[in-house]
Amino acid sequence: xxxxxxxxxxxxxxxxxxxxxxxxxxxxxxxxxxxxxxxxxxxxxxxxxxxxxxxxxxxxxxxxxxxxxxxxxxxxxxxxxxxxxxxxxxxxxxxxxxxxxxxxxxxxxxxxxxxxxxxxxxxxxxxxxxxxxxxxxxxxxxxxxxxxxxxxxxxxxxxxxxxxxxxxxxxxxxxxxxxxxxxxxxxxxxxxxxxxxxxxxxxxxxxxxxxxxxxxxxxxxxxxxxxxxxxxxxxxxxxxxxxxxxxxxxxxxxxxxxxxxxxxxxxxxxxxxxxxxxxxxxxxxxxxxxxxxxxxxxxxxxxxxxxxxxxxxxxxxxxxxxxxxxxxxxxxxxxxxxxxxxxxxxxxxxxxxxxxxxxxxxxxxxxxxxxxxxxxxx
Amino acid sequence: xxxxxxxxxxxxxxxxxxxxxxxxxxxxxxxxxxxxxxxxxxxxxxxxxxxxxxxxxxxxxxxxxxxxxxxxxxxxxxxxxxxxxxxxxxxxxxxxxxxxxxxxxxxxxxxxxxxxxxxxxxxxxxxxxxxxxxxxxxxxxxxxxxxxxxxxxxxxxxxxxxxxxxxxxxxxxxxxxxxxxxxxxxxxxxxxxxxxxxxxxx
Numbered sequence: 001x002x003x004x005x006x007x008x009x010x011x012x013x014x015x016x017x018x019x020x021x022x023x024x025x026x027x028x029x030x031x032x033x034x035x036x037x038x039x040x041x042x043x044x045x046x047x048x049x050x051x052x053x054x055x056x057x058x059x060x061x062x063x064x065x066x067x068x069x070x071x072x073x074x075x076x077x078x079x080x081x082x083x084x085x086x087x088x089x090x091x092x093x094x095x096x097x098x099x100x101x102x103x104x105x106x107x108x109x110x111x112x113x114x115x116x117x118x119x120x121x122x123x124x125x126x127x128x129x130x131x132x133x134x135x136x137x138x139x140x141x142x143x144x145x146x147x148x149x150x151x152x153x154x155x156x157x158x159x160x161x162x163x164x165x166x167x168x169x170x171x172x173x174x175x176x177x178x179x180x181x182x183x184x185x186x187x188x189x190x191x192x193x194x195x196x197x198x199x200x201x202x203x204x205x206x207x208x209x210x211x212x213x214x215x216x217x218x219x220x221x222x223x224x225x226x227x228x229x230x231x232x233x234x235x236x237x238x239x240x241x242x243x244x245x246x247x248x249x250x251x252x253x254x255x256x257x258x259x260x261x262x263x264x265x266x267x268x269x270x271x272x273x274x275x276x277x278x279x280x281x282x283x284x285x286x287x288x289x290x291x292x293x294x295x296x297x298x299x300x301x302x303x304x305x306x307x308x309x310x311x312x313x314x315x316x317x318x319x320x321x322x323x324x325x326x327x328x329x330x331x332x333x334x335x336x337x338x339x340x341x342x343x344x345x346x347x348x349x350x351x352x353x354x355x356x357x358x359x360x361x362x363x364x365x366x367x368x369x370x371x372x373x374x375x376x377x378x
Numbered sequence: 379x380x381x382x383x384x385x386x387x388x389x390x391x392x393x394x395x396x397x398x399x400x401x402x403x404x405x406x407x408x409x410x411x412x413x414x415x416x417x418x419x420x421x422x423x424x425x426x427x428x429x430x431x432x433x434x435x436x437x438x439x440x441x442x443x444x445x446x447x448x449x450x451x452x453x454x455x456x457x458x459x460x461x462x463x464x465x466x467x468x469x470x471x472x473x474x475x476x477x478x479x480x481x482x483x484x485x486x487x488x489x490x491x492x493x494x495x496x497x498x499x500x501x502x503x504x505x506x507x508x509x510x511x512x513x514x515x516x517x518x519x520x521x522x523x524x525x526x527x528x529x530x531x532x533x534x535x536x537x538x539x540x541x542x543x544x545x546x547x548x549x550x551x552x553x554x555x556x557x558x559x560x561x562x563x564x565x566x567x568x569x570x571x572x573x574x575x576x577x578x579x580x
């Protein structure tokens with residue numbers, strides 16, 4: 001008797017692909033096309049605006065708005081640093097002068113002569129942008145301020161996800177715990193967190209407010225997924241969505257620990273740079289070994305092949321002894337193991353369904369499940 | 379090879395099933411969150427089969443709600459009075475009586491209808507649905523089906539064997555009507571399901 005099950009690719013190692021690194025704000029790219037880069041190499045500098053502040057000098061100096069200009073000690077457009085003299089007004093012999101100093105580093109942007117308010121634009125923060133990967137720069141898009149780097153990654157494919165492309169350092173919280181708000185800490189800002197078997201809606205909202213870039217979880221409640229994905233549950237999804245955070249679900253709906261095949265790959269990459277494309281269901285883990293450059297140099301990639309990312313189609317295949325399986329239905333949903341044997345005659349389950357049972361050796365035990373309740377994962 | 383699917387792949391709007399309506403059909407409904415997760419996993423993994431009695435009860439309830447949402451024509455032809463059951467449904471829901479009951483509850487057919495199983499190489503007649511209309515609580519319908527006598531009172535639903543092709547039915551009703559008549563004779567399609575005779579309607 002030949003038995004078939006669906007095969008789903010979940011972990012693909014040593015894939016040469018393009019990743020994108022972007023400069024934010026009014027920054028500049030200093031890297032060159034064809035340049036080989038290491039993670040610590042600087043590709044350019046991001047300029048992040050600090051915002052602005054309005055100072056009512058008319059009130060502070062006790063003069064009319066029209067008169068403020070004559071008391072300024074810096075011109076409009078000039079730079080000033082925190083503590084430096086901004087405005088000065090002498091007063092009578094018995095009264096001390098009015099001394100106004102700058103509250104922070106900035107540029108005197110505008111003076112409103114009707115209200116007497118000065119707008120002080122804070123100096124932008126200049127942040128160097130590292131490559132974060134071993135790779136070769138294949139292209140630079142100056143208007144979009146993007147650098148396209150060919151590099152080797154391990155691709156981790158989830159079952160479904162949400163969110164545009166985001167990147168960050170991978171932080172593992174848990175493989176199998178239920179994650180609530182208390183465990184979402186401010187120090188995880190800009191990270192991609194691996195959040196156990198189930199993350200609750202409140203924890204997702206907390207993660208968004210704390211500036212976490214992405215969440216990877218084994219399971220999610222269907223109700224919370226609907227809120228993320230525009231209300232429908234259908235696969236494959238026809239449209240992307242973004243609620244302010246990337247999300248990737250590895251196993252299905254409900255509380256489901258992340259499968260060992262994926263968790264082992266995540267553990268090896270803990271604390272390193274990762275790229276999450278929630279809408280495509282993909283987490284890319286760039287190789288952190290310099291030896292990956294040998295493969296990267298050998299492979300030439302046209303851009304078209306990496307612009308649109310989509311998962312390999314699920315296909316069916318014959319079940320053979322030793323093949324690695326994951327269980328996709330209760331009571332052993334989420335468990336993984338190798339196929340030992342299968343029954344030669346069908347059994348009748350308590351549900352009344354007549355089917356062939358197979359024996360799977362997991363890390364801790366042997367389980368028996370209907371053959372249709374598994375997927376091949378390797 | 380193409381991926382394996384399952385019976386629920388037939389329904390494109392399965393995620394629109396009303397969970398509160400589904401809960402009402404279950405003897406021991408689980409928590410709404412658990413029920414919604416179960417439904418969502420059925421969409422994600424349609425090839426999976428239910429192992430336990432509880433799981434198949436939920437699946438039958440899900441099927442009942444899904445049939446309501448589907449375009450009726452796919453499963454019920456009102457003009458020709460035929461109900462269609464895809465062949466793969468029989469392996470998935472082995473209790474044919476329960477399956478037929480789910481179809482009746484969701485599609486609400488009018489008058490006598492035939493059940494057919496749609497196979498890759500044709501169709502198999504498996505039985506008929508015969509509704510009775512009781513006008514009085516104490517009404518009674520006596521039927522003779524291929525020599526076997528059966529009596530039905532108000533509020534009951536029974537399944538009577540009927541050999542393949544057809545069976546000859548003679549009836550006499552008091553305080554009830556069958557096809558608008560108090561007595562008569564007719565032929566009904568039979569098969570492995572038989573005759574599902576429904577006396578619940580007033």
